[in-house]
Amino acid sequence: MRRQYIATFAALAITLPVTAFAGETLDRVKSKGEVVDVLVNDYPPFGFINDKNELDGFDVDVAKAFAEKLGVKLKLETPGWEAIIGGKWAGRWDVAISSATPTEERAKVVNFPAIYYSLPAVLVVNKDETAIQSAKDITGKKIGVGTGSSYEAYVNRSFVIPGQPAIEFPFDTVEAVPGDETVNFQNLALGPGVRLDAIVASAGTAQGQVEATGKLKVVGKPLFAEPNAVVTDKGDPEWDAEVARVIKELKADGTIAKISQTWFHTDITKDAE
Amino acid sequence: MPSDITGAMPSIIVQPAKHPRLHLDFRLRVWITWALLLAALLAGLYQLGLDFALIRTKLPFMLGLRLSPNGFVQGVALTLLVTAMSMVFAVGLAVLTALGRLSRNPVAFAVATFYASFFRGTPLLVQVLLIYLALPQFGIVLSALTSGVMALSLNYAAYLAETIRAGITAVPRGQREAAMSLGLSPTLTAIKIIAPQAARVIIPPAGAQFVSMLKDSSLVSLMGLWELNFLAQSYGRSTYHYMEMLLTAAFIYWLLSILFEIVQHRLETRFGRAYGAPRR
Numbered sequence: 281m282r283r284q285y286i287a288t289f290a291a292l293a294i295t296l297p298v299t300a301f302a303g304e305t306l307d308r309v310k311s312k313g314e315v316v317d318v319l320v321n322d323y324p325p326f327g328f329i330n331d332k333n334e335l336d337g338f339d340v341d342v343a344k345a346f347a348e349k350l351g352v353k354l355k356l357e358t359p360g361w362e363a364i365i366g367g368k369w370a371g372r373w374d375v376a377i378s379s380a381t382p383t384e385e386r387a388k389v390v391n392f393p394a395i396y397y398s399l400p401a402v403l404v405v406n407k408d409e410t411a412i413q414s415a416k417d418i419t420g421k422k423i424g425v426g427t428g429s430s431y432e433a434y435v436n437r438s439f440v441i442p443g444q445p446a447i448e449f450p451f452d453t454v455e456a457v458p459g460d461e462t463v464n465f466q467n468l469a470l471g472p473g474v475r476l477d478a479i480v481a482s483a484g485t486a487q488g489q490v491e492a493t494g495k496l497k498v499v500g501k502p503l504f505a506e507p508n509a510v511v512t513d514k515g516d517p518e519w520d521a522e523v524a525r526v527i528k529e530l531k532a533d534g535t536i537a538k539i540s541q542t543w544f545h546t547d548i549t550k551d552a553e
Numbered sequence: 554m555p556s557d558i559t560g561a562m563p564s565i566i567v568q569p570a571k572h573p574r575l576h577l578d579f580r581l582r583v584w585i586t587w588a589l590l591l592a593a594l595l596a597g598l599y600q601l602g603l604d605f606a607l608i609r610t611k612l613p614f615m616l617g618l619r620l621s622p623n624g625f626v627q628g629v630a631l632t633l634l635v636t637a638m639s640m641v642f643a644v645g646l647a648v649l650t651a652l653g654r655l656s657r658n659p660v661a662f663a664v665a666t667f668y669a670s671f672f673r674g675t676p677l678l679v680q681v682l683l684i685y686l687a688l689p690q691f692g693i694v695l696s697a698l699t700s701g702v703m704a705l706s707l708n709y710a711a712y713l714a715e716t717i718r719a720g721i722t723a724v725p726r727g728q729r730e731a732a733m734s735l736g737l738s739p740t741l742t743a744i745k746i747i748a749p750q751a752a753r754v755i756i757p758p759a760g761a762q763f764v765s766m767l768k769d770s771s772l773v774s775l776m777g778l779w780e781l782n783f784l785a786q787s788y789g790r791s792t793y794h795y796m797e798m799l800l801t802a803a804f805i806y807w808l809l810s811i812l813f814e815i816v817q818h819r820l821e822t823r824f825g826r827a828y829g830a831p832r833r
Contacts, residue, residue, distance in 0.1 A: 321777075321787045328791035329784070333614045334622045356622070359697065359777035363686060370689035462790045492793030 305374050305512070305519040314353040317343045319378035321358040322462065324488055325543050326379045338484075338543040342396060343377045345535045349526045362428060365390065369513040375523060376511035379482070381430040384440045392442075392509035393520040394527035396536055398551040400502030401431060404465075404479040404486045407497045409472040414500030419452040421477035424464030430506065431480040432458050439504075447504045461485065469495040482506065484544065505551060603797050611788050615781060615801060627779040629805060635701055635770045635780060640763055642706035647713035654718050665714070672711035678772055680704045685776050701773030709766050716758045720751035753824040760817030764810045781805060 309315045319327040319339050330336035335356050347354035357373060364376045367389035382392040405412050412418060418435075425432040433439040435456045437449045457464070457476060467475035479486075480503065490496045510527055512520055530536050531549055540548045613619060617630030626634060653665025672680065684707075685700040695703065724747050732742040771782030785802035789795035 318777075321783075322790035324791050324793075329787045330791070331610065333619060333627075357777055358779075360775050363776065366686065368686070368690065370694045372689075372694060462795055466795060488793070 303516060303518040304371075305516040306522055308371070309350070309352055309374055309519075312352075314355050315347050315350060315375060316355045316357060316373045317347070318357050318359055318364050318373045318376045319343070320361050320364070323379065323485065326484060338397075338539060339377050339379055341539040341542070342530070342536055345530055345539065346375075346377060346526055349530060349535075350522075364511065365428065367513055374512075374519070378511065379484075379508045380511045381506050382442055382509045383430055383433060384442055385433070387442050389514070391512045391514060391520055393512055393524040395507045395509045396527050396531070397540065397548045398505050398507045399548050400483045401434065401480055401504055401506050402483045402486050402498045402502055403500050404468065404481060404490065404496050405477070405499050406468055406470075406472040407495055409477070409497075409499075411472075412478055412499060414450075415503055416450045418454050418478055420454065422455045422457050422473070422475070424457045424459060424461075424468060424476040424479040426461040426464070426481070427458040429458075429461075431482075432456060434503065435480055441507065444507070465489045465493065465496070469493045484548075598800065601796060603800070604794050605797075607792060607794055608797050608801050611784075611798065612801065615784050615788075615805065621779045625779070628781050628784055629809070631778060631780040632767070632770050632782075633809070635698070635705065635773055635778070636763075636767050638702045639705035639709065639766060639770070642702065643710040643713055643766070646706060646710035647717050650710060650714035651717040651721060654714060655721065669711040669714055672708050677704065677708045677769055678775075680708055681772050681775060697773065697776035697778050700776060701770070701778060705766060705770060705773070708769075709762060712762055713759060716755055716762070717751070720753075720755035721747060723754045724750045749824065753821075753828070756817060756820050756824060760813065760820075763817075764813045767809055767813060768806055 319335070321327055321329055321335060323337075323339075325337050326339045327335065327337045335358070340356065343356065344354055359373070361378075364373075364378060365380060365386055376390075377396070380386070380392070382395070386392075403412070403415055403418070412421065423435050425435055430439060434447070434449070435454050437453075439447055439449075441447070461479075461481065464476060464479050468479050481489075483498075483502065486496075486498055490498060510523055512523055527536075536549045537547045540546065615628045617626055617628035617632075619627070621627040625631070650665045650669055653661040654669070656662050656665070681701065681704040684695065684704050685697065688695060688700075728746055728750065729742060732746045737745070770780065774780055774783035774786065777783070781802050785798040789798035792798070
């Protein structure tokens with residue numbers, strides 16, 4: 281009876297190849313004339329849904345340029361951050377241009393063929409906060425971080441970017457509060473120490489939240505320079521090489537720098553190597 | 554003492570007649586109380602200083618009056634699509650499971666109880682992710698919509714099966730015996746005698762489960778389906794007006810639930826005809 285049930289669904293289902301062989305993703309993109317890019321939909325100004333109900337943001341514009349350079353159509357999907365960064369895409373998606381920081385843990389399940397921008401991570405506190413002036417002061421404090429984010433790894437002192445110099449942690453054990461970033465910012469806006477003492481986040485998202493709420497401020501020096509890379513699934517080196525080539529060209533011809541100027545009025549690609 | 558009470562009662566009963574203005578019937582008083590509670594709720598929300606202009610611009614999208622950029626239904630339309638499909642599959646599977654649960658065949662009984670136990674005993678969230686992320690490892694790559702409908706159907710059928718079983722066992726044995734003595738076939742007995750009487754018992758709890766399913770359909774947003782909750786969260790974060798969007802979604806879910814309840818009430822009345830007026 282259960283088998284019958286599954287069979288009914290299987291008839292409805294879109295079945296795709298399971299494991300990626302060398303060149304398979306590239307073949308698929310070429311033969312369909314379409315690249316499926318996945319990104320998160322709630323990470324302004326990198327990826328969000330605009331007034332016209334379309335996906336928009338820095339990452340979306342980079343994706344559009346990427347598809348154009350490849351000479352294929354772009355299809356965007358938003359399956360959720362955990363599904364993207366967990367790998368094993370089973371051929372559902374081709375690439376993720378979604379502000380992902382390469383970490384050692386993530387590199388075990390997905391590939392990072394090309395870094396396309398670099399932004400500092402910053403420490404955000406309530407505007408009435410006086411005790412926390414820099415990262416040195418967060419020992420023992422409640423620090424909000426996005427669940428599964430690089431910031432969570434940072435406050436837990438276990439953050440290593442592959443191929444980059446070791447990162448300093450100028451604090452002792454903190455009470456990490458992993459959760460939804462938007463909810464974290466709302467909590468911090470309630471007042472210093474009400475639910476959170478500080479938040480570690482990307483300078484890009486922090487700036488938007490500081491401006492929107494009017495109740496937060498960025499303190500201290502930037503915590504670490506955070507490279508952000510394009511993500512691909514494991515198993516197709518030819519596709520990875522192609523992705524790296526296209527991103528390199530988009531950087532070299534100034535396309536990504538131009539996109540950066542429209543969104544941030546500054547070039548966030550210049551430190552991305 | 555008893556005489557005191559009986560003596561006092563008539564005066565209570567006739568009291569409204571003395572003051573005609575107070576003689577409001579039950580329904581009217583219910584409506585007034587509802588209106589007051591709703592007014593208090595809205596007044597409280599008004600204090601939040603919400604951005605109503607933003608709600609107005611986002612509402613057509615949330616209601617699903619426009620298609621998503623990928624050309625698929627979104628918002629309420631997608632929520633209702635997911636719920637409706639899940640309801641159909643859940644009812645079918647629940648009937649089979651209930652029959653398995655009532656069966657004398659040990660294999661059928663074991664399969665039914667094992668399935669119901671697993672899907673009632675594990676969180677729906679985990680089931681959604683298992684179907685979406687674990688099945689591809691075995692070569693079964695389902696779309697987000699299929700995975701979502703499948704998870705909701707499997708989960709709710711497990712609960713619904715018990716409701717249906719209770720409904721079937723609530724039909725007195727004599728009904729079946731009477732049908733047999735009239736020479737009705739077992740199939741005809743099930744359809745004409747058992748099912749209509751069981752339905753009367755099944756509908757109220759099943760209706761409550763479908764309302765619950767409507768809201769749980771928001772879990773499919775995890776897989777990137779642009780249903781009501783997905784849009785509310787996404788718009789909320791993109792515009793930095795989280796509260797407005799969540800409240801809008803909450804009110805829409807509430808209105809949909811009320812519609813579900815009205816349908817349930819109608820069905821209840823219909824299947825309760827033989828038993829006089831339904832309970833209020």
